[in-house]
Amino acid sequence: MTGIQQFFQRTSEQLQRFRGVAAGVAVSVALSGCGVVNHMVYKTTGDVMQGFAKSHTMPYLLESGDLAMGCAMSEATSPLLMSFGRVTADPDQLAVMLYLTAGGCAEEEAREHELEGLMALHSLKAEAAEDAMIRQKRAHALAAQRYYQAWKHHNTYYGHPDESECPDFDEDMDEFVYMAGLLTGLQALAAEIQSTSSIGVPKNIGSTVARATSCLNNEKWWGAPMALRATIWAMIPGALPEGEDAFERLEMADRQGEEAGVRLSHVFHALAAMNKGDNERLRDVIRNHADAIEAKPSNEEWTMVDKIATQMIVGISDRLWVENTGHRTPFGQLGTFWDDQSDAEVMDLDSLL
Structure with missing residues (x-):
């Protein structure tokens, strides 16, 4: 092989190696670019979702009377909306309402279990009563966790009531969420006590909340x-x-x-x-x-x-x-009691069969 041929062969091998390195660099840059683009897309989506939820979803639900639907929505969408905190600012204010509502779902389950237990006791069914009470405590423990999570997000967004002045509210919804957050603190403590468990809810939270209510307009909030x-x-x-x-x-x-x-x-x-x-x-x-x-x-x-x-x-x-x-309570008779009815309630057993 002549010297000229050897020169061209070495040049060709170097060009091939260069193309390989260039291709690797190009792929790396492309993949890195995709990551940056994805992050920007996710962040923008998260910001839009948070803004939409506060400006439209929350007011829409507050105008709705379907509590079961509101309960289902909060439990179903909380993980999605909260996950945007991985790519943008944590939605702390929105989280107060999400965890408050989700905590209410668990508390409603606890009330149902309590009623089942009381009915079992009334029927002298000891095992059924005990089982219902166990389920009641479990539901209260879940409610306490959710309420306490709402309380922590409230403190992150507005500042801890014991360590900060009254916040400046930009709009009515900000003030309402502040009030709702105070309520979650008390509910967290009550649910923790009823669950007979301990998740770390401060025992002085009642006095903290009492002081913080002075930041709210009493007439505006009914x-x-x-x-x-x-x-x-x-x-x-x-x-x-x-x-x-x-x-x-x-x-x-x-x-x-x-x-x-x-x-x-x-x-x-x-x-x-x-x-x-x-x-x-x-x-x-x-x-x-x-x-x-x-x-x-x-x-x-x-x-x-x-x-x-x-x-x-x-x-x-x-x-x-x-x-x-x-x-x-008999359907349609809220406000009446078993011992003050003028007419004894008569149950048509045939209609139940």
């Missing part, structure tokens, strides 16, 4: 901030300020809620009465709620909040009925 604060006063020993009457405040809040068509304060009032063992007051709250929802429809903008209040009042009424009769 008396609920004052009702929440008064409930804490009624339930925590030593929390009542001098010169205050927790139940007078609750009655005032009830009137505000009834006038606004958002009767959330009735729930707080009922819980405070239950904590005191005041069954007559508890019955009065249930009767007042039944009369109020009959007299005035829910506020269209906050329908879901009002429907949630009714659902919880029905749950409290059901518990009273089951403990005393073995069955829930």
Whole structure:
């Protein structure tokens, strides 16, 4: 082989090696570029989804009265919406509402298990009652985890109430989510206690929430901030300020809620009465709620909040009925009780067969 031939052969081999290296570099750059592009697409999608959920999905659901659908949506979409926190800012404010609603789903399951257990006890079925109570505790444990997750996202977004000043709210929805987040703190503690487990919910969260309610406009929010604060006063020993009457405040809040068509304060009032063992007051709250929802429809903008209040009042009424009769509140008879009916309830057994 001549020198010229050897030169061209070596040149050809070098060119082949160069093309191989160039191709590898090109593939690497292309793949890296795809990763960057994908990240940008995901981030943009996440930002759009978060903005849409806050501006449209949340208001739409709050105007809806279908609680079961809202429950299903929060449980189904929470992982999707929260996963965008991997590529963009964590959706902390949205997470408060997602985990609040999902926690409510688990708490509703716990109430159903409790009623099953009470009915089993009424029928002297000890094993069935015990099993229902076990399922109740499991559901409360799940509710506590979800509520506490909402509370932590609330603190991340707005700042911990004990460590920061009242936030500046840009719009009504920001203030509403702040109030909802305060509620999740109390619900997390209550659910943890009822589950007989421990997930680390601070035991002083009640006093923290009571102080933070002063950041909210009581009239704008249907008396609920004052009702929440008064409930804490009624339930925590030593929390009542001098010169205050927790139940007078609750009655005032009830009137505000009834006038606004958002009767959330009735729930707080009922819980405070239950904590005191005041069954007559508890019955009065249930009767007042039944009369109020009959007299005035829910506020269209906050329908879901009002429907949630009714659902919880029905749950409290059901518990009273089951403990005393073995069955829930008769359909359409919220506000009545087994021992104050003028006409005895007659069940048509033929219609059940």
